[in-house]
Amino acid sequence: xxxxxxxxxxxxxxxxxxxxxxxxxxxxxxxxxxxxxxxxxxxxxxxxxxxxxxxxxxxxxxxxxxxxxxxxxxxxxxxxxxxxxxxxxxxxxxxxxxxxxxxxxxxxxxxxxxxxxxxxxxxxxxxxxxxxxxxxxxxxxxxxxxxxxxxxxxxxxxxxxxxxxxxxxxxxxxxxxxxxxxxxxxxxxxxxxxxxxxxxxxxxxxxxxxxxxxxxxxxxxxxxxxxxxxxxxxxxxxxxxxxxxxxxxxxxxxxxxxxxxxxxxxxxxxxxxxxxxxxxxxxxxxxxxxxxxxxxxxxxxxx
Amino acid sequence: xxxxxxxxxxxxxxxxxxxxxxxxxxxxxxxxxxxxxxxxxxxxxxxxxxxxxxxxxxxxxxxxxxxxxxxxxxxxxxxxxxxxxxxxxxxxxxxxxxxxxxxxxxxxxxxxxxxxxxxxxxxxxxxxxxxxxxxxxxxxxxxxxxxxxxxxxxxxxxxxxxxxxxxxxxxxxxxxxxxxxxxxxxxxxxxxxxxxxxxxxxxxxxxxxxxxxxxxxxxxxxxxxxxxxxxxxxxxxxxxxxxxxxxxxxxxxxxxxxxxxxxxxxxxxxxxxxxxxxxxxxxxxxxxxxxxxxxxxxxxxxxxxxxxxxxxxxxxxxxxxxxxxxxxxxxxx
Amino acid sequence: xxxxxxxxxxxxxxxxxxxxxxxxxxxxxxxxxxxxxxxxxxxxxxxxxxxxxxxxxxxxxxxxxxxxxxxxxxxxxxxxxxxxxxxxxxxxxxxxxxxxxxxxxxxxxxxxxxxxxxxxxxxxxxxxxxxxxxxxxxxxxxxxxxxxxxxxxxxxxxxxxxxxxxxxxxxxxxxxxxxxxxxxxxxxxxxxxxxxxxxxxxxxxxxxxxxxxxxxxxxxxxxxxxxxxxxxxxxxxxxxxxxxxxxxxxxxxxxxxxxxxxxxxxxxxxxxxxxxxxxxxxxxxxxxxxxxxxxxxxxxxxxxxxxxxxxxxxxxxxxxxxxxxxxxxxxxxxxxxx
Numbered sequence: 001x002x003x004x005x006x007x008x009x010x011x012x013x014x015x016x017x018x019x020x021x022x023x024x025x026x027x028x029x030x031x032x033x034x035x036x037x038x039x040x041x042x043x044x045x046x047x048x049x050x051x052x053x054x055x056x057x058x059x060x061x062x063x064x065x066x067x068x069x070x071x072x073x074x075x076x077x078x079x080x081x082x083x084x085x086x087x088x089x090x091x092x093x094x095x096x097x098x099x100x101x102x103x104x105x106x107x108x109x110x111x112x113x114x115x116x117x118x119x120x121x122x123x124x125x126x127x128x129x130x131x132x133x134x135x136x137x138x139x140x141x142x143x144x145x146x147x148x149x150x151x152x153x154x155x156x157x158x159x160x161x162x163x164x165x166x167x168x169x170x171x172x173x174x175x176x177x178x179x180x181x182x183x184x185x186x187x188x189x190x191x192x193x194x195x196x197x198x199x200x201x202x203x204x205x206x207x208x209x210x211x212x213x214x215x216x217x218x219x220x221x222x223x224x225x226x227x228x229x230x231x232x233x234x235x236x237x238x239x240x241x242x243x244x245x246x247x248x249x250x251x252x253x254x255x256x257x258x259x260x261x262x263x264x265x266x267x268x269x270x271x272x273x274x275x276x277x278x279x280x281x282x283x284x285x286x287x288x289x290x291x292x293x294x295x296x297x298x299x300x301x302x303x
Numbered sequence: 304x305x306x307x308x309x310x311x312x313x314x315x316x317x318x319x320x321x322x323x324x325x326x327x328x329x330x331x332x333x334x335x336x337x338x339x340x341x342x343x344x345x346x347x348x349x350x351x352x353x354x355x356x357x358x359x360x361x362x363x364x365x366x367x368x369x370x371x372x373x374x375x376x377x378x379x380x381x382x383x384x385x386x387x388x389x390x391x392x393x394x395x396x397x398x399x400x401x402x403x404x405x406x407x408x409x410x411x412x413x414x415x416x417x418x419x420x421x422x423x424x425x426x427x428x429x430x431x432x433x434x435x436x437x438x439x440x441x442x443x444x445x446x447x448x449x450x451x452x453x454x455x456x457x458x459x460x461x462x463x464x465x466x467x468x469x470x471x472x473x474x475x476x477x478x479x480x481x482x483x484x485x486x487x488x489x490x491x492x493x494x495x496x497x498x499x500x501x502x503x504x505x506x507x508x509x510x511x512x513x514x515x516x517x518x519x520x521x522x523x524x525x526x527x528x529x530x531x532x533x534x535x536x537x538x539x540x541x542x543x544x545x546x547x548x549x550x551x552x553x554x555x556x557x558x559x560x561x562x563x564x565x566x567x568x569x570x571x572x573x574x575x576x577x578x579x580x581x582x583x584x585x586x587x588x589x590x591x592x593x594x595x596x597x598x599x600x601x602x603x604x605x606x607x608x609x610x611x612x613x614x615x616x617x618x619x620x621x622x623x624x625x626x627x628x629x630x631x632x633x634x635x636x
Numbered sequence: 637x638x639x640x641x642x643x644x645x646x647x648x649x650x651x652x653x654x655x656x657x658x659x660x661x662x663x664x665x666x667x668x669x670x671x672x673x674x675x676x677x678x679x680x681x682x683x684x685x686x687x688x689x690x691x692x693x694x695x696x697x698x699x700x701x702x703x704x705x706x707x708x709x710x711x712x713x714x715x716x717x718x719x720x721x722x723x724x725x726x727x728x729x730x731x732x733x734x735x736x737x738x739x740x741x742x743x744x745x746x747x748x749x750x751x752x753x754x755x756x757x758x759x760x761x762x763x764x765x766x767x768x769x770x771x772x773x774x775x776x777x778x779x780x781x782x783x784x785x786x787x788x789x790x791x792x793x794x795x796x797x798x799x800x801x802x803x804x805x806x807x808x809x810x811x812x813x814x815x816x817x818x819x820x821x822x823x824x825x826x827x828x829x830x831x832x833x834x835x836x837x838x839x840x841x842x843x844x845x846x847x848x849x850x851x852x853x854x855x856x857x858x859x860x861x862x863x864x865x866x867x868x869x870x871x872x873x874x875x876x877x878x879x880x881x882x883x884x885x886x887x888x889x890x891x892x893x894x895x896x897x898x899x900x901x902x903x904x905x906x907x908x909x910x911x912x913x914x915x916x917x918x919x920x921x922x923x924x925x926x927x928x929x930x931x932x933x934x935x936x937x938x939x940x941x942x943x944x945x946x947x948x949x950x951x952x953x954x955x956x957x958x959x960x961x962x963x964x965x966x967x968x969x970x971x972x973x974x
Contacts, residue, residue, distance in 0.1 A: 189746040192706055193807070196738050197760040197814060198730045211750050353829040468920050469692075498691035499856065500917045503900035507916055525830065528859075528902025532909060552906040569834035570904050571863035573886070579838045580863070583831035586799045 028290070034283035041277050044092050045099035052089035060089040060247055069263040078269045082255060087266065090247055091273050097159055097248040098229045098277065104163035105170065105228045106221055112171040113217060114210070117178025121213075122186050122205060132179070135172040143169040151240035162241050166231055170224070177220055181213040188212070222285030226278040233274055249274045307384060307403055310395065314385030319343050319519045320365075320404070320487045325379035327357070327364045332591045335361050336543040337379070339616070340521075342536070344486065347513065347520040349534035349551065351527065351566075355587055357543040358523050362489045364389075366406050367396050383487065402432055405485040409492040411476030415464040421475050422448070422460025428482050444482075451478040452508060470501035474508065481512055488513070489521040494529065506533055527570055531555060536622070539563045542588050542598035545616070549623035559625040559634050561603045597628070605629040646817045646850050647680040647703065647736065652712035654698050658925055670925045672698040674874035675712070677951075678852075680818060685844065685851040687865030687882070689858055689897065693921050695874040696854045697741075700822040703852060704738040705729070717817065734764070737811035741823040743803035747795040753806050754791030757781060760813035767814070780809040783846070785839055801832035805839065812847065820852040825860060837863060858901045862886055867958070870894045873924055873932040876951060880959035890954045890966040892939045931964065939965050 044051050052058045055077050063085035072079040078087035120131040147165050154161050185191065191208050199207070235241035236250025237257075244251055249270045256266035307313060318341045327335035335357040342348040352358040363369050365381040365388065380387045383403060388396060408414045416424060425447050426440035435443065441460070448456035451474040459467075467475060473493060480488055490509065494502040510533055513520045524530060530537055534551040539560065547560035558564040568581030585602045588594065596611040597603070603610070609628040616624045619634075627633060654673040657666040673695040680686050690696050701707040703714060705721050714721045716735050724732050740746035747756055754777050761773045768776055778788035784805040795803055804824060811819060821840070825833040837860060843849060855861050861868060862882060869879040870891065878891040889895045896915040903912065917936045922928055928935050934944035944964055951960040 189740050189742060190748040193738070193740060193746050193810065194748070194759060194763075196704060196706060196733070197763060197810060198734065199759065199763045203763060207751075208748050212748065353831065470920050498920070499858070499897060500691060500900045501920055502902075503914070503916050504918075506902075526902065527830070527904040531904045531906040532902040534906075555904070555906050566830055567904070569831050571834075571837065571859045572904075573859075573862060576863055576882070579841065580834040582834045582838060586801070586832070587829075 028287050030283050031287035031291075034280040034287065037276060037280035038284055041095050041280070042099055044095040048089075048093045048096060052092045055088060058086075058089055060085055060093045062086070069259060069266070071263070071265055079263070079265045081252070081266055082259060082263075087252075087269055090252060091249070091269055093247045094249040094252060094270065094273070095277070097242060097246060098232060098274075100159050101163050101166070101232045102225050102228045102281075104159065105166045105232075106225055108163065108167035109171045109174050109224070110217070110221055112167065113174035113178050114214070116171070117175040117217070118182050118205065118210065118213070120175070121179040121182025122209060124183075128179070131175070135176055138169065138172040147235060148238065148240050151235065157241060157243050158246070159242070162232055162235060165235075166228060170228070174217055174220060174224070178213065178217045181216045182209055185209050185213040219285065219289040222288045223282060225285065226281035229274070229281065230278050306398060307386060310386045310391070312382070312385045312387055317382060317385035319384060320521070321380075321382045322361070322365060323380055323382075325361060325364060325381065326377045327360050327369055327374055328377050329374040333377075333593065334374075334543055334590050335364065336593075338540070338543070338545050339379075340538045340545060340548060342487070342519045342521055344519050345513070345517045346536065347510075347522060347534050349530040349537045350521060350523045350540060351525065351530050351537055352540035353525055353587065355542075355590065356540040358540045359491050361540075362406065362491050362521065362523055366400065366404065366489065367393075368406075398432070401428060401480075401485065402483045403485050404487040404489070405480035405483070407473075407476050407480045407488060407490040407493045409495055411472040411479075412464055414476055414479065415472075417464055420461050420463055421467070425460075425475075425479060425482050428479070432483055447478045447482045448475070450481070450512070451475070453478075469497055470504060473497060473501075473505050477505070477508065477512070481516070481518075484516060485518065487519045487521065489523070491523045492525070493522070495524070495526070502529070509533070527566065539566070543590060544598060544626060545624070546599065546627070547625045548616075549620070553620075553623060557634055559619055559623070559630045560599075560627045561605045561629070561633055562599050564633055565602075565604075597626075605632055643681040643683060645679055646682050646717055647678070647852070648713075648715040649676060649678040649703065650713045650715070652676045652699070652702055652714065653710045654695075654702055654707060655710045668925050671695075671874045671927060672924060673702060673709075674924075674927075676871075676874075676876055678869065678876075678879075680850050680852060682817065682850055683844070683848045684867065685853055685865045687861035687868040688852060688854045688871060689856065689861050689868065690871035691856060691897075691921055693873075693924060694871040695924065696871055697822055699871070700738060700820045700852070700854055703818075703820050704736050705733045706738065730764075734814040735816050736818045736820060737814060737816040739804075739807055739811055739819055739821040739824045742827050743800050743807055744795075744827070746807050747803055749795055751794075752791060753781070753786070753793050753795075753798070756795075756806055757791075757809045757813060760810060764814065776813070780812055783812065783843070784809045785835075799832070800828050801835055804828065804836055808839070808843070812843070815847075816849070818850045818852065820854070822854045823856065824853075826855060826857060833860070840864065858886075858898065870897065873921060873927050875932065875962065876960075877933065877963070878959075878961045879951070880956065884956060884959040888955070888959075890959070890961040891933075891963050892937050892965070893933050896938070931962075933963075941965065 052060065055075050063083045065084045067080040067084035068082050070080045076086050076088060078091060081087050081090060116131050120128040147169055150165050151157065186209050191204060194204050194208050232241060233250035233253065236248055237254045239254060241250055242248045252270040253267060260267050321341045323339040325335055325338045326333060338357065338361050340348060350358045360369065364376050367388065369376055376389055381389055422441060422444045425444035429435040429440035429443050445457050445460050448460055453459055453471060453474055464472065494505050497505060506529060509520065522534060530551060536549065537551045537554050538545050539547040539562065541562050547554060547558065547563050554563060555567065558567060565581060565583045569583065571580060583602050588598055597614050600606045600610045607629055614626045614628045616626045617630065618624055619630060652673055653675055656670040656672055658668040658670050659665060660667045676699060678686065688696050688699065698707065702709050716732050719732050721729065721732055757777045757780055758773055761768050761776065777791065781788040781791060786802060786805050825836050828836060841864065844851060853861060853864050865882050867879065867881055868885040869876045870885065870893065872893050878885060878889065878894045885894060886898065889898055896917045899913060899915045915938060919936055922935065930945040930947055931949050934940040937944065949962045949964045951962045953959060954961050954966055
């Protein structure tokens with residue numbers, strides 16, 4: 001009879017729950033190391049005072065031309081820059097603009113990409129046609145040249161202008177991924193099911209499509225952060241990004257190139273910080289992607 | 304090809320294919336746990352089971368398709384006329400694959416290379432295994448396509464896999480398997496993806512080919528109708544073990560394992576209209592968390608104290624096996 | 637139970653047509669029409685189950701989407717409780733389509749992986765606030781979960797924590813939340829194992845009685861359809877070729893396609909092997925983009941005569957008034973054709 005079927009059905013055992021995403025991530029050494037470094041860099045950006053004073057110095061603006069270009073000395077582990085300022089505290093303070101730009105650019109790109117990508121992928125038709133053609137224009141255009149031209153024309157060169165230019169040339173990559181992801185998600189049966197019970201467009205987009213379509217974009221964004229930091233340094237190094245007296249790794253490298261033979265430490269220390277930071281963000285994004293990748297997840301879930 | 308005779312362990316009197324005590328592990332999970340069955344030339348053995356029962360993994364293990372790091376065969380043997388496939392060198396095994404034992408997959412498309420014509424792929428078999436010339440091999444490929452009843456075979460041999468419909472693809476897959484005239488064919492859910500009318504064509508084709516060539520056919524399926532239609536013998540699998548084995552007509556008429564009995568009761572039949580179907584309560588066990596004793600015990604209506612022990616395969620008649628402590632209660636009406 | 641005559645018609649379908657344009661090339665020009673559903677008329681009364689059988693590509697899934705307003709028809713009419721879905725817009729349409737809910741084939745793709753069971757079943761109430769006051773919703777969700785045989789305490793689980801059968805139960809609970817008159821089930825059990833399939837079939841029967849639901853039950857498995865259906869419609873290339881009561885279609889099939897379909901279905905009884913007459917059709921269903929002339933079944937038909945390629949047959953009654961067949965030869969088997 002009815003009751004027996006129902007009782008038996010409730011007894012149906014669910015398959016074993018999969019290990020959580022975080023638990024799996026923690027088991028990856030690459031994730032542990034890279035996230036630790038990334039955290040330190042972010043902390044440096046937030047409170048450089050706490051790090052800069054470790055060896056006695058601490059004020060990046062306290063300079064004495066007498067020390068110009070001197071190699072590492074007690075209390076000044078990285079030596080002095082051309083202005084005679086403590087290089088260690090300058091490098092520490094340099095993290096701030098890198099991280100700030102990375103945050104601004106990432107946030108900006110996500111907003112633009114999610115909005116435009118979702119519109120294109122969900123509504124398709126002419127909306128998609130317009131957005132996709134605009135993306136194509138950006139893909140066909142040499143981005144570096146575009147960024148240099150725009151920045152040279154700009155009257156101010158601070159974190160905001162550099163970020164704006166990086167967002168302008170960076171969003172299409174993310175938006176295209178978002179569009180594809182939304183296209184796929186929107187045709188899913190659970191979206192049809194939600195529409196079937198009467199859910200409106202806004203609810204379907206925000207409750208069902210967006211949360212399920214964000215995965216690939218989130219992963220790509222993670223991979224992108226390292227690239228943004230590197231791009232900012234490159235633009236600054238080329239002389240069109242941040243400019244002195246701003247403190248940034250790019251500015252430091254730009255100055256250092258002329259004195260490389262006489263004072264190699266000017267180039268080496270900022271480079272190490274830049275490389276390690278970029279590398280750790282790339283690795284972090286990488287392990288996040290591995291953890292999110294549905295194919296890898298399946299490997300874990302089934303025998 | 305008569306390579307088999309020269310291999311160690313060859314015994315002309317041994318069954319064509321005999322699998323015994325086969326164990327397969329994926330990671331820490333044992334998915335095939337001591338499976339054994341036999342099939343002889345001209346016979347069809349159906350391996351019946353639901354998803355996760357280990358029926359396909361067993362077949363892949365026999366074919367040597369279960370390899371580290373994904374999985375490993377940890378015990379048991381799969382003998383072709385006494386020659387243990389599992390201990391053979393990979394090179395020897397590769398030569399037997401196709402010539403002596405071949406497999407038909409559920410999705411024939413996945414077994415075909417999308418950028419090569421179908422005729423070329425079949426011809427490649429003849430060139431690799433029999434050293435035929437390109438021209439001769441191509442002629443034989445057309446013969447094979449003809450044999451699996453593909454209309455205008457000569458023209459279609461030049462087509463690519465995606466140009467074939469579902470049923471035609473499955474014919475090509477069967478053609479690939481029988482091209483070198485193997486003695487054993489393992490067909491893994493060959494008709495599951497097909498429509499009823501096309502399924503009937505493929506089942507009929509497999510039966511005809513088997514009768515013409517005296518092949519041993521191992522048909523892996525979850526469809527009890529297909530089993531009843533074509534199988535001489537049937538082995539019912541549950542949670543990595545064979546729970547019952549015997550002549551198909553016997554097993555269907557008088558199941559000796561509660562699982563088989565429940566499965567047969569769960570099929571909708573015309574005389575059951577308007578009544579509730581018999582259901583098997585619960586769901587199959589999680590192979591990652593094996594419990595001691597009979598695997599079917601938690602869902603079984605006959606379970607008693609003895610079922611805490613794993614039941615051995617008991618011979619209850621000629622060629623009739625059941626792994627159930629309570630089989631006598633199951634068979635008495 | 638009341639007789640069919642007294643029962644109200646809940647779903648009425650007239651000459652339903654759905655053609656999809658087939659586009660090709662860079663300019664996406666329309667090069668042909670895929671006639672997925674090509675003139676289907678059906679009627680469903682309260683508490684009745686109409687089975688629809690057919691092979692892949694016969695248009696049965698498109699029909700399911702048309703009946704539940706997931707697709708707009710090219711022409712024709714779907715009338716739910718006397719209101720034509722096509723005359724309605726916006727809120728009116730939303731209220732009307734509540735009465736006809738779809739149960740999806742694949743319980744793995746039809747649930748939002750990021751929503752809990754309770755949230756999924758609650759969604760219909762959240763988007764249709766007039767259905768139930770906010771305070772009652774959690775209680776209603778628990779009742780629904782219980783009705784479909786799920787433990788109401790497990791509402792916090794996510795789809796990936798459930799088995800296939802449990803997921804299908806969640807899908808059914810979600811559809812029931814809107815208190816529909818009709819459930820359109822599109823192959824609801826074909827993704828499930830035999831033992832679980834029986835659980836869901838039993839559940840659908842229980843719910844039918846408890847909520848006096850009407851079902852449109854679409855499947856390729858003839859035995860499951862036979863088990864549940866009062867009436868059956870057989871589809872081939874977008875058209876209904878035979879319809880009648882369960883007994884009429886299964887016991888005295890008149891259309892050659894129905895006869896071939898029934899004979900091709902394997903019978904789970906080895907003793908019956910060789911005793912039944914088997915009609916094995918040649919080839920596979922042709923493409924609905926360019927269907928054959930005349931009777932679309934004639935190239936595969938074992939009875940076809942010259943006239944079958946020339947003129948298309950229409951659905952006409954054979955023996956009983958409710959048993960309709962679209963075949964020139966059905967009324968006079970082996971007769972002299974049209």
